[in-house]
Structures are given as structure tokens and as C-alpha cells.
Amino acid sequence: MIDLYTWGTPNGRKVSVMLEEVGLPYHVHRVDISKGEQFKPEFVALNPNSKIPALMDPEGPGGKPISLFESGAILISLAEKTGKLISRDARTRYETLVWLMFQMGGVGPMFGQAHHFLRAAPEPIAYAIERYTKETRRLYSVLDARLAAVPYLAGDYSIADIATYPWVARHEWHKVALSDFPNVARWYGDIGARPAVQRGMAVPYA
Numbered sequence: 564m565i566d567l568y569t570w571g572t573p574n575g576r577k578v579s580v581m582l583e584e585v586g587l588p589y590h591v592h593r594v595d596i597s598k599g600e601q602f603k604p605e606f607v608a609l610n611p612n613s614k615i616p617a618l619m620d621p622e623g624p625g626g627k628p629i630s631l632f633e634s635g636a637i638l639i640s641l642a643e644k645t646g647k648l649i650s651r652d653a654r655t656r657y658e659t660l661v662w663l664m665f666q667m668g669g670v671g672p673m674f675g676q677a678h679h680f681l682r683a684a685p686e687p688i689a690y691a692i693e694r695y696t697k698e699t700r701r702l703y704s705v706l707d708a709r710l711a712a713v714p715y716l717a718g719d720y721s722i723a724d725i726a727t728y729p730w731v732a733r734h735e736w737h738k739v740a741l742s743d744f745p746n747v748a749r750w751y752g753d754i755g756a757r758p759a760v761q762r763g764m765a766v767p768y769a
């Protein structure tokens with residue numbers, strides 16, 4: 564069975580949502596990042612970058628075990644393993660990777676910085692709050708324009724949506740009203756109605 568090392572954050576939930584969507588059984592290992600468990604040697608052996616998520620698949624390529632970190636890479640590996648949520652058509656596949664990378668390089672890091680300066684910084688720093696909340700809203704505008712043209716980021720529902728949804732689920736944290744972005748709101752509602760997404764978003768279970 565797949566071992567998932569995770570915590571209740573957007574990057575972790577991308578992978579639990581994916582595992583629920585593709586129907587692969589998995590065992591959840593809680594790595595409490597608020598207690599520094601990501602720095603324990605046994606976890607660093609799985610991810611030298613000391614961040615969740617990490618995944619160990621006993622049946623990786625060639626039937627041999629594989630250990631993976633970086634949520635985007637994990638999503639691609641699970642999509643390729645199961646043949647689900649990424650297209651075999653090259654053009655659509657690259658479209659999916661474009662929007663997955665947009666999440667990995669833009670949405671995740673920028674929303675994350677907005678969360679840090681709005682909620683965790685020891686003192687309010689107006690410049691940082693302005694910089695990251697403005698960039699967050701700009702990224703929402705890009706998503707909204709895309710979702711005005713297509714139902715899901717790569718056309719059909721895919722790993723690009725699975726990567727982005729748990730970050731948009733934190734919209735109250737980065738002080739974005741989804742009503743300002745009606746196409747994102749429609750997409751968010753459609754994805755949130757999926758039972759697999761609801762199960763994956765509840766991981767790690769209390």
C-alpha cells in the first residue's frame with residue numbers, strides 16, 4: 564500500500580485528494596509541521612527539503628519501490644501510474660502541465676507568502692502584506708479569465724485543478740472574496756461537490 568506523509572495543509576491535501584480520486588489505497592502518516600516533525604531524520608530521509616508531502620509507493624515504475632517528494636511530481640507520478648487525470652493527447656497533456664506549473668510556481672508560493680505575512684509574521688509588515696495580497700489577487704484574475712473560457716484549468720478535470728483547489732480553499736486566509744471572481748467560484752463549487760475531494764480534504768483525519 565502507498566504510504567503518504569502529510570499534514571493538514573494545501574500541499575498535503577493535493578495528494579490525498581488525488582489518491583481518493585484515483586482510488587488507490589494509502590496509509591496516512593501524520594507529520595506535524597507545527598512541532599517540527601518534518602526535520603526528524605526519518606522524514607528527511609524521505610524528503611531532504613523537510614517539507615510535506617512525501618510519498619512512498621512500493622510499486623513504482625518497473626514494479627520497484629519509489630520515494631517521491633514535491634507535490635507536483637507526486638501528482639504526475641500518480642496520474643501516469645493510473646492513466647487518470649492527465650491526458651494522453653500531447654497538446655492537452657502540456658496544457659495540464661502548464662497549469663500545474665502555474666500552481667507550483669505561482670499560486671502556492673504567493674498565496675503561502677500572503678498567509679505568512681497576514682497570519683504568522685511576528686509583526687505586521689505593510690509592504691509585504693501589500694505585495695503578496697496584490698499578487699494573490701492578480702493570480703486569481705488569471706485563474707478567473709482562464710475559467711471563463713474552459714470548465715477546468717486544462718479543459719477537462721485534471722491534476723492541475725487538484726493542485727490548485729486546496730489553495731483556493733484557503734481564500735479566507737488570504738482575504739479574497741470568491742464573489743469577486745465568479746468563474747473561480749463556479750469551478751470551486753464544482754470541485755468541492757466531488758465526494759473524493761471532500762474525503763481527500765479531510766486528511767489527515769483527526
Ligand SMILES: N[C@@H](CCC(=O)N[C@@H](CS)C(=O)NCC(=O)O)C(=O)O
Pocket residue numbers: 572573574575596601613614615616632633634635671
Ligand atoms: N513545493 C513543495 C512545497 C511543500 C511545502 O511548502 N510544504 C509545507 C506545508 S504546505 C511544509 O511542509 N512546511 C514546513 C516547513 O516549511 O518547515 C511541494 O509542493 O511539495
